[in-house]
Amino acid sequence: MxxxxxxxxxxxxxxxxxxxxxxxxxxxxxxxxxxxxxxxxxxxxxxxxxxxxxxxxxxxxxxxxxxxxxxxxxxxxxxxxxxxxxxxxxxxxxxxxxxxxxxxxxxxxxxxxxxxxxxxxxxxxxxxxxxxxxxxxxxxxxxxxATLVYYNKSDFAKAGINAPPRTYRELLADSAKLKAKGINPFVVGGGGKDTWADMFPLMCTVATDVYKETPDWLSQRSADKVKFTDPAFVNAAQKIADVAHKGYIDPAGLSRSYADTEQAFRDGKGAMYPMGSWFSASADAKKPSFDTGVFAWPTDDGSPALPSxxxxxxxxxxxxxxxxxxxxxxxxxxxxxxxxxxxxxxxxxxxxxxxxxxxxxxxxxxxxxxAAYREALSADGIVNSFSQETGDGSLPPGLADKAAAGVQKLLGGRMTASAFGAYMDAQWDKATR
Missing domain, CATH: 3.40.190.10 (Periplasmic binding protein-like II)
Known part of the structure; x- marks a missing residue:
């Protein structure tokens, strides 16, 4: 949606x-x-x-x-x-x-x-x-x-993973286990007019590394109190760059449309699919050959920070x-x-x-x-969803699309996390002149 x-x-x-x-x-x-x-x-x-x-x-x-x-x-x-x-x-x-x-x-x-x-x-x-x-x-x-991670329970079982990861370190360890078994850990797309679909991993890491600590971060950016080049945002971008650099995201999949990316996960071309909760309707209606589970992208300490x-x-x-x-x-x-x-x-x-x-x-x-949404809600673990905000404290018009274009380069190894932060600050300045 x-x-x-x-x-x-x-x-x-x-x-x-x-x-x-x-x-x-x-x-x-x-x-x-x-x-x-x-x-x-x-x-x-x-x-x-x-x-x-x-x-x-x-x-x-x-x-x-x-x-x-x-x-x-x-x-x-x-x-x-x-x-x-x-x-x-x-x-x-x-x-x-x-x-x-x-x-x-x-x-x-x-x-x-x-x-x-x-x-x-x-x-x-x-x-x-x-x-x-x-x-x-x-x-x-x-x-x-909400943005969650949908996963192939059969792939997890093949890799000896008995439960979804509760911390970011466990997420990386599970990704390594999957790759060792010849299983692509993450399905991520966003080709053509659907570049927005590549944003979901970054939405998750901005939630865990930026918004959890500073819920009004974008309002502070509007007041020029923080920058995209600050350590918190760069660290969030670096986590996504690391996942791609380790080979946990198939770079060929980045050219897929949103519909083709969704189908790729259903076809078993990857174990995990970071996506909006609307995918649940598709997963139930167009049942793949495996059972689909769901978890929130984990924080470093295991506390909840679900972008919603x-x-x-x-x-x-x-x-x-x-x-x-x-x-x-x-x-x-x-x-x-x-x-x-x-x-x-x-x-x-x-x-x-x-x-x-x-x-x-x-x-x-x-x-x-x-159930995953309610669990995070009851634990006071709901945060904003980067690039999807509107109203006070949101990206200037058009900047979400610029961010998605930058994420393509970040995931493809053509832009570092620091450069991505500088790119976002430059795009912000252009959009707010």
Whole structure:
């Protein structure tokens, strides 16, 4: 999926979201978004992935539209994973969408282009003030996703590994055991337009080595109190460079698309797959020939630091033909029981709407993923997910894609960790001039 964001402070009640029954979530029931009219044609910017295809979006749009008569939706599909960049292109030609999902509000919010969500409109959400931008919320925080490591239990058994690693040292030792048995330890891709997919190992090490100690690190970077060339960030990058240098990541795989990388893991071309929790839905739906386990990328001392994002929902243009009707439709889409169930089944979401409980027939990989998230949550081990933040304390627009391009070089041995830090500082300066 890759469109989530989260607040640095995740409410403990989020752990209960999956254990309750959906109540009081009918769109438009408590919000202030009354329509000024009864009819409107609205553009909706979305995206497509192997998990969320055109059929998925069309069905969800139809369910929301049935709840809000008078709305006609014109679907727009981003041609790449960079929906925010595409929205900017549309805006530059006077075609800014009326409703968008997973949009980074940076650049749009301060220009007055987005309508903020009110406290009443956010009343159904577990963490209603996730990702505030200038004190206001512009994206419905409807679901949580985390970055974990999925692993081939058969490969671990062949290498004599009886349990997932609990420390970073154990992760390296297990990787060495796997390689000694002729098993590629890590599947990592990110070729072509999917360079974002190479970021997940770095997200994990930034979580363990930077954000665990300094949760507001990016806010401090904005205030020029820290640099990417500082030891903490360079050390996080160095860990990934070391994993690649030791031959634990197949360099040939870096040219694979996201879909091909996912399939490569299912085909047994590597023992571990660092990826967003949405992979759990794919693992359960397209069962490989082996059992799939899950664990959080370990810290040096074994304490939890799980990168996680909460958000990903709808934003509404302040210039929509009918802002009230657009908000009503957006909430109808986000809070519909069948839409939520479909999102959980298709994309492995951990829904952050009060009272929601996932379908009882969810598969073992999804259930293990949720259990890993809850374990980290209960241990106060949830941190931000580097490059996926939006709102206050996030990368400047466009810098996440620059980071992914740099990671390609880092993993390929064409850039050192120190050089990567200097590259990130230079890109930051360009983006904030």
């Amino acid at each position: 890759r469109h989530m964001t989260r607040n640095p402070m995740v409410l403990k009640t989020a752990a209960l979201a999956g254990a309750l029954v959906l109540t009081g979530c009918t769109a438009g029931g408590t919000g202030e978004s009354a329509s000024k009219g009864d009819k409107a044609t609205l553009t909706f910017l979305t995206f497509e992935t192997p998990n969320l295809d055109a059929k998925y979006w069309d069905a969800a749009i139809a369910r929301a539209s049935a709840k809000v008569p008078g709305v006609t939706i014109k679907k727009l599909v981003s041609p790449s994973a960079d929906r925010t960049g595409y929205a900017k292109q549309l805006d530059s030609t006077g075609q800014f969408p009326d409703i968008m999902i997973g949009l980074n509000p940076a650049g749009f919010a301060e220009a007055g282009k987005l309508a903020p969500w009110t406290d009443r409109e956010l009343a159904n959400y577990v963490d209603p003030h996730a990702n505030p931008y200038g004190g206001k919320v512009y994206q419905l925080p409807y679901a949580t996703q 994002v909460t958000g990903g929902g709808m934003s509404v243009s302040s210039k929509a033909p009918d802002v009230g009707l657009a908000k009503k439709w957006a909430r109808a889409f986000m809070e519909d029981q069948k839409n939520l169930d479909a999102a959980v089944k298709a994309d492995g979401l951990i829904i952050a709407i009060k009272g929601y409980r996932p379908p009882s027939n969810m598969g073992p990989v999804y259930n293990a993923t949720v």
